[in-house]
Amino acid sequence: MAAVPEELKITAEEYRELARKEKPPPPLLFNALTAFFSGGAVCLLGQVIQNGYIAFGFSPEEAANPTVVTVIFIASLLTGLGLFDHLANLTGAGTAVPVTGFANSLTAAALEFKKEGLVLGIGSKMFSQAGSVILFGVVTAFVVGLISALF
């Protein structure tokens, strides 16, 4: 960080304080409410799909996997149609936290880097957003699995 030039009658610390004050506060209540209702809507959709699979003859445990796949499919399709980013801007964490956000981050990266080729583009860069979720998810699952096997 460079020195503050003399024509500015302010120190770097004073300026950062001023900038902090002028930065609009995040709309916490709005964020929480939209996340609550949109997240609830995603879960409701998941439940409806799961009940559908159960009605088809799946057991409640068996129905979980095809349900997740279906929700991932819907989120990926919406991403491909160019709708998911607008939906996410409206819904915030409600669509980002469930598997919909994960599906979107994979599909968006795959779409973005398609032009750079199948191997070096899609193959390498598809996980640019979701890679750390997968890495730490696998590591956590391994540790938890180890603990549950030992005790």
Next chain:
Amino acid sequence: MSKKAGQQSLLLDPAPFLSSAATVAGPMEGKGPLGGDFDLVYGDLRASQKSFEAAERKMLQEACSLALEKRSFNLADIDYFLSGDLLNQITVSGYSAAALGRPYFGLYGACSTLALVLSWGGILVAGGFACNVLAATSSHHCSAERQFRYPTEYGFRRPTQAQWTVTGAAAALISAAGESPRITAVTIGKVIDMGEKDSFNLGAAMAPAAASTMILHFQDLQRNPRYYDLIVTGDLGQVGAKLLRQLLARSGYFLEQNYNDCGLMIYNPAVQQVGAGGSGCACPGVVVLGHLWRRMKSGELKKVLVISTGALHSTTTLAQGDTIPAVAHAVALEM
């Protein structure tokens, strides 16, 4: 002859003419309040190209052709092509220079590029090194978003202080002979880093650079903000513009009704969701060379000061925890 004034300013004498200007804009900019002032508006972000990057190149080249066409100039009349953009290695400019086939100065100043190319173009012409210079800049929402933030279809809620990169391109013909407005003075800014790290709050990172360059401009040329009919900053947005006013007030300069920010002019925030305003090289590019150029031509504005500001970080420096340095350059346009 041209001469240096004070610490950082140059008086261009004979003042070069900004004899032609042309702008190309994307769909959102076309629907904004200044949509009618752009020469060409694309309804399609891809402009019928295979990628957003190719679309941005097409827009830049089209702005250049239109600027030449308006004055019936040929490419052969151009001594130098000066251009810069936001993408890594300023490829939009480099590839466009290849298509134009004229000697090329590639200039990187992030969103300060408009004032940078106009300054350098003015200096070359006023110094007698060129008769006609083509100065251009561009940005594209999707190519910039992908490079600096996330893939374009990635979904997230944009923070309130975030700005929206303008899609478009602008080109100006700077000539030794022609029609007003003229570039009468420029002030070259220092790079200033106050320690901001939030790449979603670039207005706050760039406001001190804008304040420094404006103060030096007024001091060097013994002017005050009232000298100009309009003072515009490039893309400080709501947060940066507020900070700029406060920084200038501390040094005894008060911005009044004659101050605005291109990022606050280009969109209609009541209808268009753009956060704290527009940003990008094309933000001051299309506002100054599209909208303000027309207002100067019609006689409504006689003296305009353009300060465009750029944040000089990269995604790598930010990921490594470094702060955001910023620069601002000023160009005085007078009828």
